[in-house]
Amino acid sequence: MLSAKDRDDILEHAGHYADPRAAGIESLKLVQDRYGWVSDDHLKEVAGILGMSPTELDSVATFYSLVYRKAVGKYVILLCDSVSCWIVGYRGIRKHLRERLGIDLGQTTADNMFTLLTVPCLGCCDRAPAFMVNEDLHTNLTPDRVDEILESYRKKGA
Numbered sequence: 001m002l003s004a005k006d007r008d009d010i011l012e013h014a015g016h017y018a019d020p021r022a023a024g025i026e027s028l029k030l031v032q033d034r035y036g037w038v039s040d041d042h043l044k045e046v047a048g049i050l051g052m053s054p055t056e057l058d059s060v061a062t063f064y065s066l067v068y069r070k071a072v073g074k075y076v077i078l079l080c081d082s083v084s085c086w087i088v089g090y091r092g093i094r095k096h097l098r099e100r101l102g103i104d105l106g107q108t109t110a111d112n113m114f115t116l117l118t119v120p121c122l123g124c125c126d127r128a129p130a131f132m133v134n135e136d137l138h139t140n141l142t143p144d145r146v147d148e149i150l151e152s153y154r155k156k157g158a
Ligand code: FES
Pocket: 080, 081, 082, 083, 084, 085, 086, 120, 121, 122, 123, 124, 125, 128, 129, 130
C-alpha cells in the first residue's frame, strides 16, 4: 500500500500537468524508486490517484521499458543491444553475463542480486559495448571487465 507521502508526491507531480494522466510515468518511477518495482496493487493505487483505469496506466508502463512490472534484483543490468554494441561484441558480453549470472535475459538471480535486461542505445556508442547497472554506466566491456564489475557489486552486497 502506498504511504500518505507517496500519494502527496504523486498528486504534486500531477499538479504540474494540465492532464494529470501525463504524470503517469513519473508517478510509476517514483513508486519504483521507493519500492524497487511496480506491483499490480501499486499500479491500481496510482491509477486511482491520477484518475485513470489500471489498464490505461499499465499500457503506459508496458510501453516504457524502464518501469519494472515484476520484482527485480538489487542491481538491474541494462545491456545495450543496439547496432554499435552488436558490431563490437554484444553477443559475447551477453553470453558471458548469462554464464556468470546463471540466468537468461529478463531473469533475476536466485539471491535477488542481479536482473538482466536489454535496452536500446545508451548513447555512448563510441565506447561500446556498454551496459548500465542501476544508475552506473559501464563502457568498453570485455569479459574480464564484466567479471570485475559484477564482483564490485557483489562486494557492495544485497
Ligand atoms: S549502440 Fe550501444 S551505446 Fe549506442
